[in-house]
Amino acid sequence: MLDWWLPENVSTYGAEIDWLFHLIYYITGATFVLVFVTMLVFIVMYRDRPGRTARYTHGNTPLEIAWTIVPALILVILTALSVPAWSRIKMQVPASDFDVNVTAKQFNWQVGYPGSDKVFLDEMHVPVNKVVRVHLRSQDVIHSFFVPQFRMKQDAVPGREIVQWFEVVKPGKYEWPCAELCGFGHSGMRGWIYVHTPEDYAKWAAENLEGKGKQ
Amino acid sequence: MSATSATAHAHVEPAGHHELGFVRTYMFSTDHKMIARQFLFLGLSMMIIGGLLALVVRWELAWPETPVPGLGMILTETGGILEPSQYNMAFTMHATIMIFFVIMPILAGAFGNFCIPLMIGARDMAFPFLNMLSFWVAAVAGVLMLAGFFVPGGHAAAGWTSYAPLSAVPEYTGTNWGQNLWCISLFVLGISSMMGAINYITTIINMRAPGMKLFRMPLVVWSLFITAILLLLALPVLTSGVAMLLFDRTLGTSWFKPSGGGEPLLWQHLFWYFGHPEVYILILPAMGIASEILPVFCRKPIFGYHAMAFSMIAIAFLSWVVYGHHMFVSGMNPALGMAFTVTTMIIAVPSAIKTFNWLGTLWGARIQFTVPMLNALAFVSMFVIGGLSGIFMASTPVDIYIQDTYFIVAHIHYVVFGGSIFGAFAAIYYWFPKMFGRMTNTVLGHLHFWPTFVFFNLTFFPMHIIGVGGQMRRIYNPMQYEFLQHQQHWNVFITMSALALGLGQIPFVINFFWSLFAGKKAPLNPWNANTLEWTAASPPPHLNWGPTLPTVYRGPYEYSSPESRDDWLPQTAPPVTAAGARRH
Numbered sequence: 001m002l003d004w005w006l007p008e009n010v011s012t013y014g015a016e017i018d019w020l021f022h023l024i025y026y027i028t029g030a031t032f033v034l035v036f037v038t039m040l041v042f043i044v045m046y047r048d049r050p051g052r053t054a055r056y057t058h059g060n061t062p063l064e065i066a067w068t069i070v071p072a073l074i075l076v077i078l079t080a081l082s083v084p085a086w087s088r089i090k091m092q093v094p095a096s097d098f099d100v101n102v103t104a105k106q107f108n109w110q111v112g113y114p115g116s117d118k119v120f121l122d123e124m125h126v127p128v129n130k131v132v133r134v135h136l137r138s139q140d141v142i143h144s145f146f147v148p149q150f151r152m153k154q155d156a157v158p159g160r161e162i163v164q165w166f167e168v169v170k171p172g173k174y175e176w177p178c179a180e181l182c183g184f185g186h187s188g189m190r191g192w193i194y195v196h197t198p199e200d201y202a203k204w205a206a207e208n209l210e211g212k213g214k215q
Numbered sequence: 216m217s218a219t220s221a222t223a224h225a226h227v228e229p230a231g232h233h234e235l236g237f238v239r240t241y242m243f244s245t246d247h248k249m250i251a252r253q254f255l256f257l258g259l260s261m262m263i264i265g266g267l268l269a270l271v272v273r274w275e276l277a278w279p280e281t282p283v284p285g286l287g288m289i290l291t292e293t294g295g296i297l298e299p300s301q302y303n304m305a306f307t308m309h310a311t312i313m314i315f316f317v318i319m320p321i322l323a324g325a326f327g328n329f330c331i332p333l334m335i336g337a338r339d340m341a342f343p344f345l346n347m348l349s350f351w352v353a354a355v356a357g358v359l360m361l362a363g364f365f366v367p368g369g370h371a372a373a374g375w376t377s378y379a380p381l382s383a384v385p386e387y388t389g390t391n392w393g394q395n396l397w398c399i400s401l402f403v404l405g406i407s408s409m410m411g412a413i414n415y416i417t418t419i420i421n422m423r424a425p426g427m428k429l430f431r432m433p434l435v436v437w438s439l440f441i442t443a444i445l446l447l448l449a450l451p452v453l454t455s456g457v458a459m460l461l462f463d464r465t466l467g468t469s470w471f472k473p474s475g476g477g478e479p480l481l482w483q484h485l486f487w488y489f490g491h492p493e494v495y496i497l498i499l500p501a502m503g504i505a506s507e508i509l510p511v512f513c514r515k516p517i518f519g520y521h522a523m524a525f526s527m528i529a530i531a532f533l534s535w536v537v538y539g540h541h542m543f544v545s546g547m548n549p550a551l552g553m554a555f556t557v558t559t560m561i562i563a564v565p566s567a568i569k570t571f572n573w574l575g576t577l578w579g580a581r582i583q584f585t586v587p588m589l590n591a592l593a594f595v596s597m598f599v600i601g602g603l604s605g606i607f608m609a610s611t612p613v614d615i616y617i618q619d620t621y622f623i624v625a626h627i628h629y630v631v632f633g634g635s636i637f638g639a640f641a642a643i644y645y646w647f648p649k650m651f652g653r654m655t656n657t658v659l660g661h662l663h664f665w666p667t668f669v670f671f672n673l674t675f676f677p678m679h680i681i682g683v684g685g686q687m688r689r690i691y692n693p694m695q696y697e698f699l700q701h702q703q704h705w706n707v708f709i710t711m712s713a714l715a716l717g718l719g720q721i722p723f724v725i726n727f728f729w730s731l732f733a734g735k736k737a738p739l740n741p742w743n744a745n746t747l748e749w750t751a752a753s754p755p756p757h758l759n760w761g762p763t764l765p766t767v768y769r770g771p772y773e774y775s776s777p778e779s780r781d782d783w784l785p786q787t788a789p790p791v792t793a794a795g796a797r798r799h
Contacts, residue, residue: 005683007698017612024610028603035570035599042577043592046513047584054515054775054782055579063575064522064568071567075560078610083553086611090549106387141381142479144544144619148685148698151616157480157546158380159473175698179619179687181374183387184300187691 007148010170010195013089014151020081027074093165096131100124104136104143104156107185109176116209122191125208127201128171136162144180147193155180168195243351245343246757247328250350252650254324255643257350257357258317259727264361265312270717271297271305277710279692299691300389303372306689308364310375311397314497315404316357318631321639322500323408323446324353327415327439329650333748334433336424336765338758341417349410356404363396371397374689376490379471379482383463398461405454408446415443424747426767430524431786433746433771434517437524438503441531442496448535449492456485483542491538495530497631498598501638502527502569505591508645509576511744512588514782516772518575519568526565526572533562543614552611559609566602570595581775581782585742586660590641593668597633601626604679619689622682628675640667640723648741652754653734659726666719673712681705743783746771750787 009018046052101112102124111120126132136145138156145164146153154164168174177190196204235244244250274283275297282295290296297305328346332339340346363370370393373382377397385391419440423432432440460482462468469475471482510517517523539547539555573595582588604626608614617623640663647655684702686693693699693706740749747767751759765787773784778791 005680007685017616020610021613024607024613028606032599032603036596038574039577039596042574043582046577046580046582048581052581054513054581056515056775056777058516059519064519067571068564068568072564075563079557079560082556082610082612086552089612089615141387142378153544153615153618155545159479160546162546175696177687177696181381181689183381184303184389186689187299188695190696
C-alpha cells in the first residue's frame with residue numbers, strides 16, 4: 001500500500017492534501033485492478049486455440065459513450081474537490097502577525113525576522129499553532145522551499161517575492177530540503193524548521209532576536 | 216489491374232533502372248526507407264549512451280560516493296567516484312539523449328519515414344531531398360550534443376529542462392561550452408524536426424493512393440500525421456527558447472536573467488509550451504503502433520476506429536492548453552493553476568477512451584502472442600499505469616507535495632519507457648521483416664521481452680513509493696537527508712533491477728544484428744496483415760511498388776470479416792461480388 005509511505009503530516013492543510021491523495025489513490029487503484037483483471041481475463045479467454053474465430057465487430061456506440069462519460073464524471077468530481085483546496089492553500093493567505101523572510105541562495109536558506117538584523121543559516125524557529133507567513137525570495141537561481149511533513153512546496157524565484165504560509169500543529173524539528181535543482185551543491189541543501197511551544201518560542205526569541213545587530 | 220491504370224503510371228520508373236553508388240544508396244540517400252534505417256541506427260546507438268548514463272545515475276543513488284565500476288578509466292582523479300556536478304551532468308544528458316536522440320528519431324524519424332509512404336501507397340516522401348537533409352541535420356545535432364562531453368567544464372548540468380537562470384549564467388553551474396553546445400544542438404535538431412514534419416504532413420495530405428480516404432488510413436499513419444503537426448508547431452518554440460538562452464549566455468542579453476530585467480519564468484513558459492506537446496510527440500506514435508499491431512494479432516478489427524482517430528485529434532488540441540501543470544509551484548499565478556487543473560483533467564478523457572478501445576479490441580479476439588504483440592500489450596498495460604499516476608499530479612493540492620519527487624520520475628518513465636520504448640520495440644519486431652527483408656528470431660525476442668517487462672516494473676514501480684516518501688529528483692546522495700534514510704534499501708533494489716534491465720537488452724542487440732545478416736528470409740506478408748506495406752516486396756525496392764500503385768478498397772482492419780474466407784482482407788483486394796461491393 002502506497003499510503004504507508006507518506007511521512008507523518010503535521011500541518012493544517014496537509015490533512016486536506018493527504019485526504020485528496022488517498023481519494024485519488026483508491027480511485028486509480030480500483031481502475032487499475034479493473035483494467036488489469038479485464039485484460040488478463042481477455043488474454044487468457046481469447047488466446048488463439050484451434051477452432052477459435054475472432055468476433056467481427058467495429059465497436060459499440062453505447063459502450064463508447066459510457067466509457068467516455070464515466071471517466072469524465074470522475075475527473076469533474078476530482079477537479080471540483082481539488083480547486084477549492086488549492087485556493088485555500090495557495091491563494092487565500094490567512095491574516096497573521098507572524099512573518100518570516102527566507103532568501104535562498106546557492107546552497108543555503110537565509111532566514112530573517114522582522115525587527116531583527118540577524119540572519120540564520122538553514123534554520124528557522126516558529127511557534128506551534130500559529131499561521132506563519134513566509135516571504136520567499138532567491139538571490140541567484142531558482143530553489144524550492146520543501147517541507148515534506150508540512151506538505152508544503154514553493155519555488156523561490158529570483159526577482160520576485162512570493163508569500164506562502166503554513167500552520168504546524170505539532171512541535172518538533174522538521175527537515176527542510178531544497179527541491180529544485182540549483183547547481184552542484186543542490187543535494188545536501190537543506191535546513192531545519194524548529195516548531196516550538198509558545199513558551200519555548202518566546203524564550204528562543206528573547207535569547208536570539210532581542211538585541212538588534214548583536215551577531 | 217486494368218490496362219489504363221498501368222499506362223497512367225508508366226512514366227514512373229520502377230526500381231533498378233540506374234544503379235546508385237554506395238554513397239547515394241547508404242549515406243546520402245533520398246529513399247525514405249534508407250532514411251528510416253538511418254534514423255533507426257541513430258536512435259539505437261544513442262540509446263546505448265543514454266542507457267549507460269542512466270545506470271551511472273542509478274549506481275550513485277544506491278551506493279552514493281562509491282566508485283562506479285568502469286568509470287575509473289575516465290574519472291582517473293577520483294578513481295571512478297562521481298562528483299556532484301558530474302552526477303548532474305549524467306542525469307541531464309540521460310534525459311536529453313533519450314528524448315531528443317532516441318525516442319524522437321526512432322518513433323517519428325524511423326517509423327514516420329518508413330510507414331507513411333508505404334502505408335498510404337506513395338512511392339516516396341513529397342520532398343525526398345528535404346527528407347535526406349532532415350536526417351543529416353539531425354546527425355549533425357547528435358555530433359554537437361556528443362561533443363559537449365569533451366569540452367572543459369563538462370556537459371550541460373542544469374537538467375533536461377535547463378531552468379533559467381541556473382542554465383543562463385555559466386557561473387551558476389560551472390559549465391560553459393557544455394550548455395552552449397546543448398543549446399546549439401537542440402537548435403539544429405529543431406530545424407531537422409521541422410523539415411521532417413513538413414514532409415510528413417504534405418505527403419499524407421497529397422500523396423495517398425487511389426481510394427485511400429483519410430478515414431481508411433491506418434491509425435499509425437493518423438498518429439504520425441498528428442505528431443507531425445505537433446512537431447511543426449511545438450519545436451519552433453523550443454528552438455526560439457534555446458536561441459534566447461544561448462544569447463543570454465554568450466551575448467549578454469537578459470531574457471531570463473532578473474539581474475538585467477529578465478524573467479526566469481519566461482523560460483519555463485516557453486519550455487513547457489513546447490514540452491507538453493513534446494510528451495504527446497513521444498507517445499502518440501507509440502499509441503498508433505499499438506493500435507496497428509493489436510488488430511493484426513487479435514485477428515479482429517480495431518474497436519472504435521473513429522473514436523481512436525478523434526481521441527488523438529482531441530489530445531493534439533488539448534496538449535496546447537495543459538502545459539502549465541508542470542509549473543503549479545513555480546511561482547506562476549495560482550489562479551492559472553486552477554485553469555490548468557481543469558484542462559489537465561479533461562485531457563485524461565481521450566486517453567481513457569483509447570485504453571478502453573484497446574481492451575475492446577482484445578474482447579472476443581483470437582490473440583496470437585507474437586513478440587511484437589507482447590510488446591504492444593506491454594505498451595497498453597504500462598500506459599495505463601503511467602496515465603493513472605498522472606491523475607495525482609493533475610490534482611493541484613496533491614501536486615504540491617509530489618512535484619519534483621521520484622513519483623514524477625516514476626510517472627514519466629511509465630509513459631516514455633513503458634509507453635514509447637515498448638511501442639518502439641513492438642514496431643521494430645513488427646516491421647523488421649519489411650524493413651530488412653529478414654525475420655527476427657522468436658526465442659531471442661522472448662528472451663528480450665520478458666526480462667525487459669519484469670525488470671522495467673521492478674525498476675520503476677518502487678520509484679512511486681520512494682517518491683511518496685518524499686525523495687526529491689536530481690539529488691546526488693539521498694543519505695544526506697534524515698527523512699530519506701529509512702527507505703534507502705529501495706534505492707539499492709531499484710538500481711539492481713535497473714542493472715538487470717540493462718543486461719536484458721543484450722538479447723535484443725544480438726537478435727537485431729544476427730537477424731540482419733542471417734535471419735530467415737521474410738515472405739511478402741509474414742503476419743497476414745491488411746495494410747499496404749505488406750503488398751510491396753520485402754524489403755521494398757526504390758519507389759516501393761512496380762509500375763502500378765496499389766488501389767485501396769476498404770479500411771485497414773478488416774480481420775475475420777464475413778466477406779472473406781481467410782481471416783484477413785487486404786485493403787487492396789477488390790470486392791469480389793456485387794454483394795461484397797454493396798457492403799461498402
